[in-house]
Amino acid sequence: MIFEVIERSLRQPNRVIPVEALLGNCDGSRMPDVIASQLTPAISQKLVEVCPTAAFRIEECDGWACLKLSYGECIGCGKCFEPGEGAVVAAKSFTLCGNPKDQLVRVWDLERRTEIAPLRPEPGVVREQIHRLLGKALNVRQLDAGSCNGCEAEIAALTNPYYDLERFGIHFVASPKHADMLLVTGPVTRNMAEAVRATYEAVPAPKLVVAVGACGCSGGIFAGSHAVVGAVDAVIPVDGYVPGCPPTPAMLVTGILKVLRRRIAK
Amino acid sequence: MARVSKNQSSEAAIAPPMAKDGAIARLVTLFGSLGRNRDKRVHYVFDAGDPNYKEIILPAEAGIHSIALRVPAAAWYERELHDQYGVEIAGHPDLRPLIFHENWPDGVHPMVDAVESVPWSNREYRFLEVQGIGIAEVAVGPVHAGIIEPGHFRFSVVGDTVLNLELRHFYTHKGAEKLFEGRSCNQGTLIAESISGDNCFAHAVAYSQAVENACRIDIPPRASAIRLIGLELERLVSHISDVGGLCTDVGFSVAASYATRIKESLLQASSRCCNTRYWRGIAVPGGVRVDLDTGKLLELSREVAEAAREFSDLAKLILTTPSIQNRFETAGILRQDVARDLAVVGPVARASGMDLDVRRDHPYAPYDQVQFDVPVTHYGDVMARARIRVEEAAISARIIQEAVNGLPAGSVLASLDTLGELQGSSAVESPRGELYYWLEARDGRLTRCHVKSPSFQNWPAMPFAVAGNIIADFPLINKSFNLSYSGCDR
Ligand code: SF4
Numbered sequence: 144m145i146f147e148v149i150e151r152s153l154r155q156p157n158r159v160i161p162v163e164a165l166l167g168n169c170d171g172s173r174m175p176d177v178i179a180s181q182l183t184p185a186i187s188q189k190l191v192e193v194c195p196t197a198a199f200r201i202e203e204c205d206g207w208a209c210l211k212l213s214y215g216e217c218i219g220c221g222k223c224f225e226p227g228e229g230a231v232v233a234a235k236s237f238t239l240c241g242n243p244k245d246q247l248v249r250v251w252d253l254e255r256r257t258e259i260a261p262l263r264p265e266p267g268v269v270r271e272q273i274h275r276l277l278g279k280a281l282n283v284r285q286l287d288a289g290s291c292n293g294c295e296a297e298i299a300a301l302t303n304p305y306y307d308l309e310r311f312g313i314h315f316v317a318s319p320k321h322a323d324m325l326l327v328t329g330p331v332t333r334n335m336a337e338a339v340r341a342t343y344e345a346v347p348a349p350k351l352v353v354a355v356g357a358c359g360c361s362g363g364i365f366a367g368s369h370a371v372v373g374a375v376d377a378v379i380p381v382d383g384y385v386p387g388c389p390p391t392p393a394m395l396v397t398g399i400l401k402v403l404r405r406r407i408a409k
Numbered sequence: 410m411a412r413v414s415k416n417q418s419s420e421a422a423i424a425p426p427m428a429k430d431g432a433i434a435r436l437v438t439l440f441g442s443l444g445r446n447r448d449k450r451v452h453y454v455f456d457a458g459d460p461n462y463k464e465i466i467l468p469a470e471a472g473i474h475s476i477a478l479r480v481p482a483a484a485w486y487e488r489e490l491h492d493q494y495g496v497e498i499a500g501h502p503d504l505r506p507l508i509f510h511e512n513w514p515d516g517v518h519p520m521v522d523a524v525e526s527v528p529w530s531n532r533e534y535r536f537l538e539v540q541g542i543g544i545a546e547v548a549v550g551p552v553h554a555g556i557i558e559p560g561h562f563r564f565s566v567v568g569d570t571v572l573n574l575e576l577r578h579f580y581t582h583k584g585a586e587k588l589f590e591g592r593s594c595n596q597g598t599l600i601a602e603s604i605s606g607d608n609c610f611a612h613a614v615a616y617s618q619a620v621e622n623a624c625r626i627d628i629p630p631r632a633s634a635i636r637l638i639g640l641e642l643e644r645l646v647s648h649i650s651d652v653g654g655l656c657t658d659v660g661f662s663v664a665a666s667y668a669t670r671i672k673e674s675l676l677q678a679s680s681r682c683c684n685t686r687y688w689r690g691i692a693v694p695g696g697v698r699v700d701l702d703t704g705k706l707l708e709l710s711r712e713v714a715e716a717a718r719e720f721s722d723l724a725k726l727i728l729t730t731p732s733i734q735n736r737f738e739t740a741g742i743l744r745q746d747v748a749r750d751l752a753v754v755g756p757v758a759r760a761s762g763m764d765l766d767v768r769r770d771h772p773y774a775p776y777d778q779v780q781f782d783v784p785v786t787h788y789g790d791v792m793a794r795a796r797i798r799v800e801e802a803a804i805s806a807r808i809i810q811e812a813v814n815g816l817p818a819g820s821v822l823a824s825l826d827t828l829g830e831l832q833g834s835s836a837v838e839s840p841r842g843e844l845y846y847w848l849e850a851r852d853g854r855l856t857r858c859h860v861k862s863p864s865f866q867n868w869p870a871m872p873f874a875v876a877g878n879i880i881a882d883f884p885l886i887n888k889s890f891n892l893s894y895s896g897c898d899r
């Protein structure tokens with residue numbers, strides 16, 4: 144029996160996805176991207192109307208009408224693609240994972256059809272950097288503050304043979320007392336608020352907190368419910384946000400590494 | 410229609426209908442709603458063995474009489490009704506708050522009262538106490554070790570043996586049923602998809618079907634074929650994941666890791682086919698939101714065939730490994746009479762000798778055209794639940810192949826007229842079992858949407874399977890039920 148098991152595992156092909164192919168990848172998340180040159184005020188108006196979570200908004204900035212897309216609120220439902228008439232497409236890559244809250248928003252000038260202060264693409268992380276970042280390994284504790292379990296499923300996928308988070312020295316631990324980082328999913332429900340605070344307290348300093356998913360970032364589809372307190376940052380301080388409903392494993396990897404790099408750069 | 414009788418006291422009461430075998434019909438769900446004048450009503454839904462469910466509506470302004478002593482499956486539902494609607498329930502053996510915890514003030518019932526700013530409270534909650542010499546209590550949760558959802562388990566043990574397990578759930582209660590109110594029929598799908606993320610497609614389909622039934626329309630054949638592919642794929646992914654999870658819990662990590670790999674290959678295949686790993690945003694009332702490319706579906710079906718072949722090979726290894734057999738067999742037996750009393754559904758029910766499957770018993774398009782077996786066994790242990798899933802996974806893979814090969818052409822979205830007053834319901838066999846939606850809408854806006862989730866139904870049965878086992882087997886038994894916390898808590 145044991146020989147059969149060993150033989151089988153030896154026969155398994157190596158499936159690990161190289162880190163370069165993970166960073167910035169958002170396949171399967173349906174995060175929207177805006178093609179500025181195609182944008183018109185009429186289309187923008189329609190986007191605002193169809194978006195179920197008000198992730199798209201038209202606001203005035205410096206006297207101009209602008210279209211804002213707040214990724215923390217986006218649930219990737221794809222409802223904006225068709226009315227976008229080519230101005231909204233499924234993003235090919237998505238680099239905002241792990242950003243602080245103010246850098247989850249993109250803004251387009253409707254008059255000039257250009258993006259205002261486009262975010263500079265992050266320098267690509269290379270293997271050596273990751274090893275430098277994680278030379279001493281990172282212990283992560285996942286905390287469900289009230290999620291629908293979609294985000295859990297994707298976090299659990301990080302340990303499968305394709306993503307193999309352990310190769311970076313990132314390890315999921317059973318107790319907050321052993322953790323360097325909390326990955327918090329879900330809107331914080333009333334019934335979980337106290338446990339979320341207590342778990343945060345139990346993590347030794349310096350504690351890193353990553354809010355995961357549209358729910359963790361903004362409350363997502365559950366924002367405003369009487370049974371929900373709010374996004375993760377309504378209850379504990381958050382260092383970085385990973386949008387998506389749910390974020391894909393690649394987006395999670397991107398986000399975790401970015402939060403870590405920011406902390407080390409400090 | 411049903412018999413409604415008044416009993417001696419002023420509370421209204423129903424007589425549960427009988428099934429053909431002379432036993433009380435299976436309770437599908439029980440929930441509240443408000444009538445035109447905001448008068449409270451209670452809906453009872455039973456399965457008496459006919460293709461249509463039997464719904465009984467009872468006025469509840471003056472309270473109702475509990476049926477929990479005759480129909481134990483009603484116990485949690487009645488507690489929820491008491492919490493959410495403030496319906497007085499006479500004769501219920503245990504009316505402690507279920508959904509709302511210590512932080513919730515007495516006397517606020519979200520489905521009828523204003524909930525804009527509910528004050529925080531600190532009321533009392535008492536666990537059941539098992540008394541006697543040498544009895545210890547073990548409290549676990551709400552935060553668990555591992556990547557799982559929150560819930561509280563209170564064990565009363567003697568040595569290693571569990572005498573009683575009390576569940577305390579609803580930590581992830583998000584007020585979802587209330588959140589549906591006021592949404593357009595189309596947007597309701599997004600909430601349905603987020604009730605239980607790993608079964609999001611089954612929720613989206615059940616919700617959409619309820620809207621379609623309310624509007625009395627049929628969806629195009631291509632749309633129902635695509636839904637069938639998504640539903641069976643979700644079952645396949647879920648069952649592979651569950652069997653792998655069982656291996657994790659007994660430390661068979663090679664097999665566990667193998668299972669996660671097969672699962673991931675299917676998620677990536679979905680992502681390539683429809684740009685979503687879990688089929689979110691596909692089903693909408695009227696059909697499916699976008700058509701899927703036939704070529705891509707063929708590629709998906711090849712991946713499914715490969716995954717199914719690998720999984721059956723893996724399952725053979727798992728189920729014939731003596732140390733696994735030793736852990737799985739006779740662990741966590743759910744007796745058939747308990748399963749019946751608690752109206753358990755899904756693979757858990759089928760592993761305890763209950764022969765039910767919505768796809769066969771209450772068919773919805775296109776299952777009436779599909780031939781398939783419903784595996785049933787009566788051992789009721791962890792092994793039985795594992796075997797049922799292994800068999801069902803193979804059946805799902807075959808159904809997907811056939812559906813892709815016979816995919817009809819044509820449109821995928823029918824238009825809906827949601828004006829006026831609508832009322833509809835629908836059931837789907839989700840990977841965890843019967844999922845039932847009931848909704849009411851006025852001029853395109855939902856006024857009520859109730860979700861009966863298989864997890865809410867099955868959780869109360871789990872402690873019965875745990876009692877008498879050693880506490881170290883709890884994670885394994887719990888995993889073999891694989892219940893969703895969020896699906897239960899909503
Ligand atoms: S994909 Fe995001 S931005 Fe587009 S409609 Fe959905 S939630 Fe709004």
Ligand code: SF4
Pocket residue numbers: 289290291292293294328329330355356357358359363364387388389390603606
């Ligand atoms: S972000 Fe989406 S997947 Fe994650 S918990 Fe919220 S609803 Fe579920």
